[in-house]
Amino acid sequence: xxxxxxxxxxxxxxxxxxxxRPTAQRExxxxxxxxxxxxxxxxxxxxxxxxxxxxxxxxxxxxxxxTLVQCQLIRQVNLERAPTRYCPxxxxxxxxxxxxxxxxxxxxxxxxxxxxxxxxxxAGFNASSVELTFRGDAAGTAQPTVPADCAPTLNNPHGxx
Amino acid sequence: xxxxxxxxxxxxxxxxxxxxRPTAQRExxxxxxxxxxxxxxxxxxxxxxxxxxxxxxxxxxxxxxxTLVQCQLIRQVNLERAPTRYCPxxxxxxxxxxxxxxxxxxxxxxxxxxxxxxxxxxAGFNASSVELTFRGDAAGTAQPTVPADCAPTLNNPHGxx
DNA sequence: AAAAGAGTTTAGAATTATTCTAAATCCTTG
DNA sequence: CAAGGATTTAGAATAATTCTAAACTCTTTT
Numbered sequence: 001x002x003x004x005x006x007x008x009x010x011x012x013x014x015x016x017x018x019x020x021r022p023t024a025q026r027e028x029x030x031x032x033x034x035x036x037x038x039x040x041x042x043x044x045x046x047x048x049x050x051x052x053x054x055x056x057x058x059x060x061x062x063x064x065x066x067t068l069v070q071c072q073l074i075r076q077v078n079l080e081r082a083p084t085r086y087c088p089x090x091x092x093x094x095x096x097x098x099x100x101x102x103x104x105x106x107x108x109x110x111x112x113x114x115x116x117x118x119x120x121x122x123a124g125f126n127a128s129s130v131e132l133t134f135r136g137d138a139a140g141t142a143q144p145t146v147p148a149d150c151a152p153t154l155n156n157p158h159g160x161x
Numbered sequence: 162x163x164x165x166x167x168x169x170x171x172x173x174x175x176x177x178x179x180x181x182r183p184t185a186q187r188e189x190x191x192x193x194x195x196x197x198x199x200x201x202x203x204x205x206x207x208x209x210x211x212x213x214x215x216x217x218x219x220x221x222x223x224x225x226x227x228t229l230v231q232c233q234l235i236r237q238v239n240l241e242r243a244p245t246r247y248c249p250x251x252x253x254x255x256x257x258x259x260x261x262x263x264x265x266x267x268x269x270x271x272x273x274x275x276x277x278x279x280x281x282x283x284a285g286f287n288a289s290s291v292e293l294t295f296r297g298d299a300a301g302t303a304q305p306t307v308p309a310d311c312a313p314t315l316n317n318p319h320g321x322x
Numbered sequence: 323a324a325a326a327g328a329g330t331t332t333a334g335a336a337t338t339a340t341t342c343t344a345a346a347t348c349c350t351t352g
Numbered sequence: 353c354a355a356g357g358a359t360t361t362a363g364a365a366t367a368a369t370t371c372t373a374a375a376c377t378c379t380t381t382t
Binding site for chain 4: 023043
């Protein structure tokens, strides 16, 4: 469970821990991403944020997103040649990119599998992150599939609830 | 094993099978990618190709690359925000992106693991391709690690040799 | 409390990989 | 050989992102 004020507190803490300042812009960008459980682009986030803070600039949205990614409060999703998307789900998960609808679905990954993935690396290869993306068709899945308990609970950033 | 002329023959066959024409430009772009076992960008490929065919245009290189990808003769590698790279290795493999050197290493994937990856998908999700990318540091690996027998042998396009 | 200084935001310009366009060229087939 | 589709080409256009420099906002120092 995570209330907006808990999220805000976590954001503040993370920023200060990194020597950064908790600003209104960073707050609102973060809040907007958590509100909807999808994978918006910077432009979409810009649009959503503007309704709450009409004076914010696109450059600031980009800046805030970079900061949030660095603080590991959101994830970045890179699909081929398309604008970068941002993901509030901090569970270990893969992405399924539906080629027909363009939708992105989160796919939960068992911890064992993650371990096996890392085992595949030869000695000397030290991975700090893994990105797993499927591409194909998701027949009969009209809605994005992010189960409610995958919500990015910031009190529990690694999603072990 | 695959000689240049065998590769060329396979290219021709694939193109014709797809209703496309085997052109000198497609040949040379393909050849140049096979020659070196790395992950060049379109610009790098353009440079290499120009030395053999000085009149070729960048747009054509992009066109050829798209065609080769569609014919599954090469793979496209998407790293975050960086120019698309192209990969002649048709084995099932992951990519390791070394953050310090910028190098990309091919990581062989056991078939069982690939199967397990697909098992992770809920019913209805039909993946036509999977992309697995690690990011981190590859300590003490000065050279790209593409074992010789990972060469994209076109006679054996799925790399089961 | 004023001044200094670091961090942040902002608008707009700049960058750059890629795609688009329209004309020219090349094959293939009737 | 003529017609028609596919392909190539140069250059323009696009669009996501980054850069720049000035303005602003905190925090800390005096």
